[in-house]
Each structure stands twice: as C-alpha cells, then as structure tokens.
Amino acid sequence: MTALLASGRDADVYALDELRVLRRYRRGGDVTAEAAMMRYVSDHGYPVPRVYSAEGADLVMERLDGPTMLQALSDGTLDLHSGATVLADLLERLHKVRVRSATDPGTRILHLDLHPENVVMTEGGPVVIDWRNSTEGPPELDVAMTALMIATVAVLPGHPFAEQAEPFLDTLLRCTRDNPLSQLEAAAHRCTADPNVTAEERAHLAEAKLLVTTAARLHH
Missing domain, CATH: 3.90.1200 (Aminoglycoside 3'-phosphotransferase; Chain: A, domain 2)
Known part of the structure; x- marks a missing residue:
C-alpha cells in the first residue's frame, strides 16, 4: 500500500498502483458476496469498477479517475x-x-x-x-x-x-x-x-x- 486515498464510514481505500486500489473494511468481514455482485452486474453491462481479487475484508479493484x-x-x-x-x-x-x-x-x-x-x-x-x-x-x-x-x-x-x-x-x-x-x-x-x-x-x-x-x- 502506497497511499491512503479515501476513508469512508466503514472502509479505507488505498492506492496500490496507477491501475488498482485496495478497499479494506475496518471492522473486518467477508467481501466475497460484494465482489460477486459487482462481477455479475458488470457482466450485464452495468458500470462498476473491475474486481481483481476479493479475500476477507480486502477488495482489490480498478482505480477510477474522476470526482465523485x-x-x-x-x-x-x-x-x-x-x-x-x-x-x-x-x-x-x-x-x-x-x-x-x-x-x-x-x-x-x-x-x-x-x-x-x-x-x-x-x-x-x-x-x-x-x-x-x-x-x-x-x-x-x-x-x-x-x-x-x-x-x-x-x-x-x-x-x-x-x-x-x-x-x-x-x-x-x-x-x-x-x-x-x-x-x-x-x-x-x-x-x-x-x-x-x-x-x-x-x-x-x-x-x-x-x-x-x-x-x-x-x-x-
């Protein structure tokens, strides 16, 4: 992890490199279902970040460029x-x-x-x-x-x-x-x-x- 990009109510987002971020839930948990849903809606043409890996409380995703x-x-x-x-x-x-x-x-x-x-x-x-x-x-x-x-x-x-x-x-x-x-x-x-x-x-x-x-x- 190179830099903390953002902190939400229950998770922190870190830059891994120019293409990927790590979203880590502070209270732990299992991101498997979240990753599966993101992959599913993406397969049906809905705009979500690409998921690279999901394990425990860590979700590695595509790094997006732009404001909220x-x-x-x-x-x-x-x-x-x-x-x-x-x-x-x-x-x-x-x-x-x-x-x-x-x-x-x-x-x-x-x-x-x-x-x-x-x-x-x-x-x-x-x-x-x-x-x-x-x-x-x-x-x-x-x-x-x-x-x-x-x-x-x-x-x-x-x-x-x-x-x-x-x-x-x-x-x-x-x-x-x-x-x-x-x-x-x-x-x-x-x-x-x-x-x-x-x-x-x-x-x-x-x-x-x-x-x-x-x-x-x-x-x-």
Missing part, C-alpha cells in the same frame, strides 16, 4: 438537474438487470447505498462504487433508500449540501419510475439499524421521511 458526483455537484462542474437525472438513470438501469435466482418477477438487484458519494464521474461515464449493502428485493426499496439518504442531508443543520439536496431530491423522484412510498418505512428501519448511521442522522430521520413523502406524492 457529490464533488462535481459541489464545485459546479455538474448541475443539480443533470446529477439527479444521472442518479435516477443509474437506479433504473440497475433494476433492469436480470436477477440471478429469484422467482418473484418483482424482485430486482438493489444497491441500497446509491447516492452522490458512491458515483464516480469518469471520462467514460458514471461508475457506481460501494456494493457492500447490495442484495435482491423490490426496486422501490432501492429508490426509498436513495431518497431517504438525500432527504437526511437536506434536513441536517449545517450540512454543506443541505440547500441543494431538496431540489436534487425533487428532480430525482420526478425522474424515477418506482414510487418509494411503499418501502419508505422499511428503508427507515434499515437506516435505524445501520451502525454507520450517526446519532444526528437518526434524530432527523422522521423529518427526512416527511420530506420524501411530500416529494414522492408530487410525482407519483
């Missing part, structure tokens, strides 16, 4: 409408990927953490990272999770993206086909149980749910 969507929105190189439209498209494209084993036709592949910090804006297009929470289920849950995370930013006092988050959410829900309201309570339960969610975020969860409900009723 949040960075691009913050520095003005990406406008809010375009960013929200891209995120909505990424959700819809993921939910069109054929599910591996489910027999329920309403089951889709879900990312469950798809927000502007987990999209890298490369020259070749947006690439989705951080598949730790990915699973299969109703697509409305994925939209609800994304909407709730963005709404939480909108209601957090002092968050640097708070003012932009509400119009971003409004555009996102206008562009999504799936109505998140049927899965909003389930999404809130997931956020409450997530050890990476802060106490401050939990304290504003009810306010965030109300914001999602109001925006979703306008567009669905």
Whole structure:
C-alpha cells in the first residue's frame, strides 16, 4: 500500500498502483458476496469498477479517475438537474438487470447505498462504487433508500449540501419510475439499524421521511 486515498464510514481505500486500489473494511468481514455482485452486474453491462481479487475484508479493484458526483455537484462542474437525472438513470438501469435466482418477477438487484458519494464521474461515464449493502428485493426499496439518504442531508443543520439536496431530491423522484412510498418505512428501519448511521442522522430521520413523502406524492 502506497497511499491512503479515501476513508469512508466503514472502509479505507488505498492506492496500490496507477491501475488498482485496495478497499479494506475496518471492522473486518467477508467481501466475497460484494465482489460477486459487482462481477455479475458488470457482466450485464452495468458500470462498476473491475474486481481483481476479493479475500476477507480486502477488495482489490480498478482505480477510477474522476470526482465523485457529490464533488462535481459541489464545485459546479455538474448541475443539480443533470446529477439527479444521472442518479435516477443509474437506479433504473440497475433494476433492469436480470436477477440471478429469484422467482418473484418483482424482485430486482438493489444497491441500497446509491447516492452522490458512491458515483464516480469518469471520462467514460458514471461508475457506481460501494456494493457492500447490495442484495435482491423490490426496486422501490432501492429508490426509498436513495431518497431517504438525500432527504437526511437536506434536513441536517449545517450540512454543506443541505440547500441543494431538496431540489436534487425533487428532480430525482420526478425522474424515477418506482414510487418509494411503499418501502419508505422499511428503508427507515434499515437506516435505524445501520451502525454507520450517526446519532444526528437518526434524530432527523422522521423529518427526512416527511420530506420524501411530500416529494414522492408530487410525482407519483
């Protein structure tokens, strides 16, 4: 490992060389399922980093060149409408990927953490990272999770993206086909149980749910 590139809520990313990074989860775990999901959606044309190896808590992946969507929105190189439209498209494209084993036709592949910090804006297009929470289920849950995370930013006092988050959410829900309201309570339960969610975020969860409900009723 030559350099620490980034630290997230539960993992650190190190540069291995010009082409590869190591994502290491600080609390350990097994990245096998995450790597398998990334390889699967990649085989179906979905934009994810190439996976080189996966063992224990370590995932070696393609090194991406470009800002996160949040960075691009913050520095003005990406406008809010375009960013929200891209995120909505990424959700819809993921939910069109054929599910591996489910027999329920309403089951889709879900990312469950798809927000502007987990999209890298490369020259070749947006690439989705951080598949730790990915699973299969109703697509409305994925939209609800994304909407709730963005709404939480909108209601957090002092968050640097708070003012932009509400119009971003409004555009996102206008562009999504799936109505998140049927899965909003389930999404809130997931956020409450997530050890990476802060106490401050939990304290504003009810306010965030109300914001999602109001925006979703306008567009669905």
